[in-house]
Amino acid sequence: MKHCLDFLLNIIYNIFTMDKTNEPIYNKIEVNGDGEPKVVSVSASDIPETNIDKDTKTVETKNKKPSQRVIMNEFFGIDNNKPVEKHKKVFKTVVYCLFIAFVIGVLVYTAIDDFFGNREASAELPEIGDILLANWYYIFFAFFSLFIFMVARGFQRAFVSKTIVGRFYLKTSFASGFIGQMYNYITPLAAGGQPFEITYYKKNTHISAGQSTSIVIATYLINQMAFITVGLSALILYRFDILGFSELHIPDLLSSAILSLAIIGLILSAIIPIALAVFSLFPRVGGSIATCITIIGTKLKLIKDPKKFKYSFLKNVYINSRGLKTIFSHPSILIANFLLSLMEQLAIVSVAYFTLRSFGFDWNSWNIWEWSQVVVVCTIINCAVSFIPTPGSSGAADLSFYAFFAKNLSGGLAFPTMILWRIISYYLVILLGFILLRRNIKKIK
Secondary structure, eight states: OHHHHHHHHHHHHHHHHOOOOOOOOEEEEEEOTTSOEEEEEEOGGGSOGGGEETTTTEEOOTTOOOOOSOHHHHHHTOOTTSOOOHHHHHHHHHHHHHHHHHHHHHHHHHHHHHHHSSSSOOOOHHHHHHHHHHTHHHHHHHHHHHHHHHHHHHHHHHHHHHHHHSOOOHHHHHHHHHHHHHHHHHSGGGOSHHHHHHHHHHHHSSSOHHHHHHHHHHHHHHHHHHHHHHHHHHHHHHHTTTTOGGGGTOOHHHHHHHHHHHHHHHHHHHHHHHHHHHHHHOHHHHHHHHHHHHHHHHHTTOOSOHHHHHHHHHHHHHHHHHHHHHHHTOHHHHHHHHHHHHHHHHHHHHHHHHHHHHTTOOOSSOHHHHHHHHHHHHHHHHHHHTTOOSGGGTTHHHHHHHHHHGGGSOTTTHHHHHHHHHIIIIIHHHHHHHHHHHHTHHHHO
């Protein structure tokens, strides 16, 4: 089955690329006598056959020591060889406690407001069960939307991998997308997914650390492009009332606050992709920036070995540049991956719509029109809470969802709707990602 799927994917990929050039280009980074690193082109005849990986088209040298350190450890400051400083431990404990208190506070507030607030009579538990049974197909569509979300993530990584290293690595791409999303959900600002995916690709394939980084960074940039595109479109549709939001009686104060936060979120979301694109697509600019950072870091005594730091920095810039240029040199593949990212963005917000419908939500609109309205609102919410420094934007996402949709649900139904939405779109991903991670734990140790 796997070979058949790989065969079909190769056919689709070849249709998109139509690239007949199979001549590999090998490059290496050398350091001259002054300690300055530079990129040198090397012909295949100058490289021993044993040093060429034909599958990934990379050059391996005997003295090459790719980093085996798990990037997540460095990101979170965890080092088994060093004792944890007391003040850092106290700080982390305080942050965790504040986070838990915030989430619990949001849950308590929304539950009290929904069941005991100034609303119509609350629905009893049997009534809630009857409503869900009557609308069971909407719950099915909510789960199916999550399935589409994960499938789109997996195929996007597979296509980027095929473009950069010549192989789909289908199983690894799907596992990386799923477990990486779990790490996004459990780390502040969704910062843990990319480091894990880089390590996972390196440990579960025969590609280099640089190629793993290129795959993840290229995927991340395309995802951010899609996120910003969908976010800007949602802001325009909402701000100019193109879909008739004025008829939904959403409080002006709530709209203004969410719109302002969404704009800030989109601006912040664009900073990192722009910086990565500049560093990766313009290596000379990256090299100049590396020199400035090295000089400043050395004077501030933040960098102990300037030559080693600059060499490592330039190497990463060059490797990322190669990967991104490969992607951008195939416009059809870039468009296909962008469309997959759009599908991913729309699928995850569709979970909210189908969850709302399963509890009897109705904005008195035609179904497709109503779906569009909910997708726009949920996209704006995602943009607004994207920079909230809590894992999975927990608390902020819940509260925003409740504030927008509670008035359109009967008493006692808004809180269960919010909980079911978070279970399907958030906690289920964490649970399944953890199970998948446990199955692969021996490979990433």
